[in-house]
Amino acid sequence: MKDEESDNRLGSYLRARRELVSPAQAGIPSGGNRRVPGLRREEVALLAGISADYYLRLERGRDKNPSPQVLESLARVLQLDDIERTYLLGLVAARPRAPRRKQPEHVPARVHELLAHLQIPAFVEGRAFDVLASNPMAVALSPRLRPGQNRLRSLLLDPEEQAFHQDWTKATADFVAALRTTIGDDTDNPRFVELVGELALSSERFRTLWARHDVRSLDGGTTTVHHPVVGELRLHRDKLAIDDVILVVYYPDKDSDSDEKLRLLASLSHTESAGTAHERPADIPDPKTP
Known part of the structure; x- marks a missing residue:
């Protein structure tokens, strides 16, 4: 899984989740010229109370350390449940770690x-x-x-x-x-x-x-x-x-x-x-x- 997704897991997750939230679910009137299946980046940023430029940086992996407050706001806008919210917070909480030895799984x-x-x-x-x-x-x-x-x-x-x-x-x-x-x-x-x-x-x-x-x-x-x-x-x-x-x-x-x-x-x-x-x-x- 060494690909764009694994290098920018936070951005990939945010993008995938916003595409699953319809404008109606977010309380936004849907226009006739929408080119995305879910919310636009600008709409997510507006509803979360952050700038559109900052949200763009998050999706593109230019800023990988948003505050917990920002992540909580994004979780609310993207309508994440408790498990999804915990996963989102974990994407930022994860820190570089030393390579782990891969032990074969053993049944006692x-x-x-x-x-x-x-x-x-x-x-x-x-x-x-x-x-x-x-x-x-x-x-x-x-x-x-x-x-x-x-x-x-x-x-x-x-x-x-x-x-x-x-x-x-x-x-x-x-x-x-x-x-x-x-x-x-x-x-x-x-x-x-x-x-x-x-x-x-x-x-x-x-x-x-x-x-x-x-x-x-x-x-x-x-x-x-x-x-x-x-x-x-x-x-x-x-x-x-x-x-x-x-x-x-x-x-x-x-x-x-x-x-x-x-x-x-x-x-x-x-x-x-x-x-x-x-x-x-x-x-x-x-x-x-x-």
């Missing part, structure tokens, strides 16, 4: 033990949504939750994963915004560079969402998915930080229709696993056969 042994004991879909993901470990129920829920898969790549590029989500449009928007939040000022992280580069080349949906500069937290929540065998499932999601990785669990409301379907899925998964375990190559005789 105790987490592998925990996964083996959980009877609900559970897996471990890294900061870039790489699946690092998972239990059988997670794989039964979605084969894309096997270790080695990347959840965002699957969501954007795998037709089966797209059909799996009831609201794929919202899911992609949430994931891409969460990725930008996670990256923060770690823009030289090789894994982030690789993933963003790959998706920018292969997914128009990703390019569109990435250009919006949305930031969002993707923690707890509820989602509805369409499983090809048991049908629709309404599941809650929780994320628990363990060391440098995240444990993700999905679970239904107790005694709900989704709870029954998940138990059915567990039974089918167990039967299939048992059948596979007892399969024997044709050239090896069964010891029980006389």
Whole structure:
């Protein structure tokens, strides 16, 4: 991500956000000769109480140290929520740092033990949504939750994963915004560079969402998915930080229709696993056969 965007993250963010605020939302009468989809620079400056020249310097990266008061005013004009406002303030608060050693993400042994004991879909993901470990129920829920898969790549590029989500449009928007939040000022992280580069080349949906500069937290929540065998499932999601990785669990409301379907899925998964375990190559005789 060594490009114009990473060199001028504040300006890129301000520009992207003002293009998403309509004149009507800002209380400005819209004229018939507007050439920009959102607010003009001059309008943002006027509403924020700063000079147009100063705002231009901010967008073009000539001034990278605006005061907190200026940033708060801009956050108000751009109608940022708490997460977006915190992200904006962080773009200026970030200071040059020494290069960090890139340690491989590691799943503690105790987490592998925990996964083996959980009877609900559970897996471990890294900061870039790489699946690092998972239990059988997670794989039964979605084969894309096997270790080695990347959840965002699957969501954007795998037709089966797209059909799996009831609201794929919202899911992609949430994931891409969460990725930008996670990256923060770690823009030289090789894994982030690789993933963003790959998706920018292969997914128009990703390019569109990435250009919006949305930031969002993707923690707890509820989602509805369409499983090809048991049908629709309404599941809650929780994320628990363990060391440098995240444990993700999905679970239904107790005694709900989704709870029954998940138990059915567990039974089918167990039967299939048992059948596979007892399969024997044709050239090896069964010891029980006389």
